Amino acid sequence: MVTIFLQNDNIRVKVPVDTTLRDVALRTGASMEFGCRVGDCTTCVAHVRSGMELLNTKTDKELRALEMLGGDVSQLRLMCQCRVLCEEGEVVISYGLQC
Amino acid sequence: MLGAVTAISESVHFIGAFDPQIRTFDIIMKTANGSSYNSYLVRGSEGVAVMDTVKKEFSGAFFKRLELLCDYDEIKYIVLHHLEPDHSGALIELMARAPQAKLIISGRAVMMLKGLVKTDIPFEVANTGKVISLGDKTIEFLSTPFLHWPDTMSSYLHEEKILFSGDVFGSHYYDERLFDDEVGDFSYAFKYYYDHIMRPFKQYVLQALELYKRFDISLIAPLHGPVLRSEPQFYIDKYAEWSSEEKFRKHQFGKKMLSVFYMSSYDNTQKMAEKIMEGADSVEGIVASMYDLASLEERNMIDLLEESDGIIVGSPTINGDAVKPAWDLLACMAYLESVGKVGASFGSYGWTGEAPEMLHDRMRWLKFRLPVAPLKIKLIPTEAELESCFTFGVEVAEITMGKIVEMEI
Numbered sequence: 001m002v003t004i005f006l007q008n009d010n011i012r013v014k015v016p017v018d019t020t021l022r023d024v025a026l027r028t029g030a031s032m033e034f035g036c037r038v039g040d041c042t043t044c045v046a047h048v049r050s051g052m053e054l055l056n057t058k059t060d061k062e063l064r065a066l067e068m069l070g071g072d073v074s075q076l077r078l079m080c081q082c083r084v085l086c087e088e089g090e091v092v093i094s095y096g097l098q099c
Numbered sequence: 100m101l102g103a104v105t106a107i108s109e110s111v112h113f114i115g116a117f118d119p120q121i122r123t124f125d126i127i128m129k130t131a132n133g134s135s136y137n138s139y140l141v142r143g144s145e146g147v148a149v150m151d152t153v154k155k156e157f158s159g160a161f162f163k164r165l166e167l168l169c170d171y172d173e174i175k176y177i178v179l180h181h182l183e184p185d186h187s188g189a190l191i192e193l194m195a196r197a198p199q200a201k202l203i204i205s206g207r208a209v210m211m212l213k214g215l216v217k218t219d220i221p222f223e224v225a226n227t228g229k230v231i232s233l234g235d236k237t238i239e240f241l242s243t244p245f246l247h248w249p250d251t252m253s254s255y256l257h258e259e260k261i262l263f264s265g266d267v268f269g270s271h272y273y274d275e276r277l278f279d280d281e282v283g284d285f286s287y288a289f290k291y292y293y294d295h296i297m298r299p300f301k302q303y304v305l306q307a308l309e310l311y312k313r314f315d316i317s318l319i320a321p322l323h324g325p326v327l328r329s330e331p332q333f334y335i336d337k338y339a340e341w342s343s344e345e346k347f348r349k350h351q352f353g354k355k356m357l358s359v360f361y362m363s364s365y366d367n368t369q370k371m372a373e374k375i376m377e378g379a380d381s382v383e384g385i386v387a388s389m390y391d392l393a394s395l396e397e398r399n400m401i402d403l404l405e406e407s408d409g410i411i412v413g414s415p416t417i418n419g420d421a422v423k424p425a426w427d428l429l430a431c432m433a434y435l436e437s438v439g440k441v442g443a444s445f446g447s448y449g450w451t452g453e454a455p456e457m458l459h460d461r462m463r464w465l466k467f468r469l470p471v472a473p474l475k476i477k478l479i480p481t482e483a484e485l486e487s488c489f490t491f492g493v494e495v496a497e498i499t500m501g502k503i504v505e506m507e508i
Contacts, residue, residue, distance in 0.1 A: 010502065012506070024508065035210075042206065096438055
């Protein structure tokens with residue numbers, strides 16, 4: 001199981017491989033905001049503080065959407081596009097104004 | 100009035116439209132004397148920028164004013180600070196008349212643009228720091244999202260120190276004298292607009308004000324209502340004050356406020372509320388209070404909700420539903436920021452007992468943090484059940500104070 005720490009909400013949740021972060025938000029009641037849910041609008045942008053390597057890699061589509069936000073997007077992800085890839089480790093995420 | 104195009108400054112003119120007949124705006128706001136859809140034209144030595152358009156029905160006035168000031172082939176840029184239809188209604192027609200113009204929108208507006216125009220049109224994305232030039236005039240963009248849509252941005256005309264603020268600093272107030280020092284008393288409309296449009300995004304308002312501090316602002320050109328030229332800092336200070344005020348003075352001493360709202364038919368939900376409050380109040384740092392929704396007016400609901408760090412709502416189940424005052428309470432969140440608030444729900448029931456889950460579900464959509472499952476008790480709570488209410492209050496209060504929630508899915 002991978003541990004996901006949702007910083008804004010002080011929630012630490014253990015999830016199995018292949019879990020989507022959208023599902024994590026839904027099932028934990030975390031306060032992430034979602035818009036289009038298909039990787040276009042960037043409403044669900046989050047800062048991955050650590051554990052980026054435990055998540056699926058960014059697709060070209062996600063990268064294009066993130067680049068429209070400007071600045072350094074290397075640690076940013078769209079939560080609607082993220083999935084846990086590994087069996088163990090910890091991912092720390094912040095979002096909204098703390099992104 | 101169309102013969103007179105009002106100059107905002109040496110190179111900026113008002114080309115928006117007035118709507119004295121509108122009485123309800125965006126469903127949620129009333130206006131006693133109408134409003135305006137502000138749009139501006141900036142002229143530089145190497146072309147023209149059109150800053151926003153108007154609601155579609157008012158396109159005629161917009162194009163007439165624009166045509167008094169420039170030819171369509173002079174338009175180099177069309178800037179949309181915010182894509183809501185009251186500001187983008189004339190966009191497609193304007194782009195047809197000025198096909199050489201570059202459309203500038205924020206990154207978050209891209210998907211909305213596609214939904215709005217239903218076709219692919221070329222655009223450029225502006226983030227904070229992007230600059231466009233009209234020769235002797237320079238416009239710099241600022242990303243000011245969520246004020247009041249995710250796409251909102253602002254811009255600043257350097258040479259004339261004008262802030263194009265989007266909906267920020269707007270008012271639904273109709274007065275063709277236009278300038279804040281010439282129109283009637285619009286202070287109530289300015290505050291009312293803030294309360295309904297900006298108050299749910301206070302943290303984003305403060306973030307935008309930080310960006311505005313970089314600039315020396317001599318005039319604010321918002322998208323609705325009077326143009327603010329007499330003392331722009333006065334209006335900026337008002338937004339800062341309203342966005343940072345805390346009515347609950349104990350916040351200043353590190354305390355957190357937890358409110359238990361309830362309604363009760365036969366005192367059972369009330370007994371639960373009392374025990375939940377007792378549990379919550381036993382947690383160090385929490386000041387818990389309880390309120391009977393039967394006697395709470397809406398304006399007081401809004402203030403209490405805004406100041407509360409934790410909100411617990413209790414309702415009996417009547418005809419398979421929570422009671423109306425509980426729904427009315429949560430409807431007040433439309434005016435407020437819910438991000439970060441902890442929520443929970445409870446209730447006594449006789450037959451089916453859906454109310455706590457329904458309230459929990461509603462709070463989830465309102466983006467409350469909901470780490471504790473709803474608590475429901477059949478009819479009269481026993482001593483043991485009241486003890487579970489106490490524990491429920493403790494748990495919600497501890498999480499409100501920052502305790503980490505451990506879960507597994």
